Amino acid sequence: MIELRRIFYVDDNPRDTELALTALKKNNLANDVVTAEDGEDALDYLYMRGKYASRPPGNPAVMLLDLKMPRVDGLEVLRQVKSDPHLRSIPVVVMTSSREEQDLIRSYELGVNAYVVKPLSFSEFLEAIKQIGAFWGVINEPPPGTAHN
Numbered sequence: 001m002i003e004l005r006r007i008f009y010v011d012d013n014p015r016d017t018e019l020a021l022t023a024l025k026k027n028n029l030a031n032d033v034v035t036a037e038d039g040e041d042a043l044d045y046l047y048m049r050g051k052y053a054s055r056p057p058g059n060p061a062v063m064l065l066d067l068k069m070p071r072v073d074g075l076e077v078l079r080q081v082k083s084d085p086h087l088r089s090i091p092v093v094v095m096t097s098s099r100e101e102q103d104l105i106r107s108y109e110l111g112v113n114a115y116v117v118k119p120l121s122f123s124e125f126l127e128a129i130k131q132i133g134a135f136w137g138v139i140n141e142p143p144p145g146t147a148h149n
Contacts, residue, residue: 006061008035010038010064042065042077093116116132
């Protein structure tokens, strides 16, 4: 039996979050999806702080991360995740509307696993989320010894 692992979606745009959740549900991905509204909220979740202090242990199967967010931006979240030995094995897929070359270059310098520019059409967005969720949430095999509950 395949263990379904959590997908972590971080975006300050409630509409994009709603679309992503709809896309995952519509495509029958039964993985639990946890959302965060900005980078600070994401770091609190990952480090089990504040309102997430009693969340179930373990890292998500994948983190879908927006770059342009208030309080703590996505690049800073990525930097912290990839520099922490307990978090660095989490695959991070940047999902952003930014086509700025510096964001792309910096993301890869910090260790991002994939960089996806958010499609403008609803159907393309649904398809992108479906493919990302299926690959990272179901197909991808995490390294041995990593807790992806």
